[in-house]
Amino acid sequence: MAMGLAHALTGGAGPSEEPADPAWAAVGSLDVGGRLFSATLIGRQHVITAAHVVAGANPAHIRFRSAVAEGFTSAGTLVQVHPGYTGSSANNSPGDPSVHADLAIVRLATPAPSMMPVARVFTGPVLGRVLTLVSHGGSTTLFTTGENRADLVFPDFLGRPATYLFDFDGPDLAANRLGPAVPANGTLGLDREATLANGDSGSAAFVHVDGRWYLAGVNTFNISFGATAASPRASGTGGGGVVLGEHAVWLREVLSESAPATGTADVPARLVVKPQKP
Known part of the structure; x- marks a missing residue:
């Protein structure tokens, strides 16, 4: 099983200039x-992405x-890599191909305008949920979206949900790589x-719960499961990322720190909203 750093999504709804939601x-x-790469706004002055794309960067x-938001743009002023990030998959749970705690938060020099939404972090269980993948995949203007089901969730060394993994199902169950070959485990369409x-590293994995969207994960890798480049639509491949809810404390701590330029903190109170239903 080969792993790569997760240009635009393969499959799904394709690129568009406006997000569907x-x-x-x-x-x-x-x-x-x-x-x-991609990143998601989690505070007016902070975005979250994959650590491996920004670690060591100026x-x-x-x-x-x-x-959107009239083309809002901002330089970064600080990169805060998750303290658990190792850049290695050593000592992972058996089968987990990911890099440990592959998360980083970039503080922006300019706060995002109020017309731009701030993502709410999902703290419920991810296993079995349909994830909506939203990426810029090598583009500054086009959104690329698609969906997949979280087939597996690997724990960290403390038993907490750490990594989600999904396969890319083809038109029939022959391409299924995770879970039983039954229709309910096949393609979403x-x-x-x-x-x-x-190029999709740092992109978002959203879940829809009780009529609202929540950020469940940050996409960080793709895998081949032994599939070849000749595979139709790359069926038989897959990908995954970091389960975000388990890092809520770290997220709050980073967003609560005062920005040197303004002396004010971001808005952590809006950061984590746990749905009433799992």
Whole structure:
């Protein structure tokens, strides 16, 4: 099973200039030294992304851009990599291909305008839920969206949900790589089923609960399951990312820190809203 760093999503609804739902507009492109990834606004002055795309980068060479909100753009001023990030998959649970705590928060020089939504973090269980993937995948203007089901969730060394993993199902169950080969575990449909590709790192995985959208994870990797480039629509491949709810304390701590320029903290009170139903 080969892993890559997770250009636009494969499959799904394809690219568009406007997000199908206003909540998805929290996702923007992240230019890191000329390479484009994605990040999601979690506070007026903070975005979250994958650690492996910004670790060691000069914040002055990072720029977040929104395709909405009148083209809001801001340079970074500080990169805060998750303290548990190791850059390695060593000592993972068996089968977990991810890099430990692959998360980072970038503080923006300019607060995002009020017309741009701030993502609310989901703290309920992710396993079995349909994830809506929202990425800029190498573009500063186009949203690419699709869906997949969280087939597996791997725990960390303390037993807490750490990594979600999904496969990219083809038109029949022959492409199924995770779980039993039954219809309920097959494709979500031609215009829905999607997986990650190189460049999708830092993109968002949303869940829809009780009529509201929540940010459940940050997409960080793709895997091949032994599939070849000749595989139709890359069926038999997959991807995944970091379960975000387990990092709520760290998120609150980072957003609560005062920005040097203003002496004020961001708005952590809006950060984590736990749905009443799991």
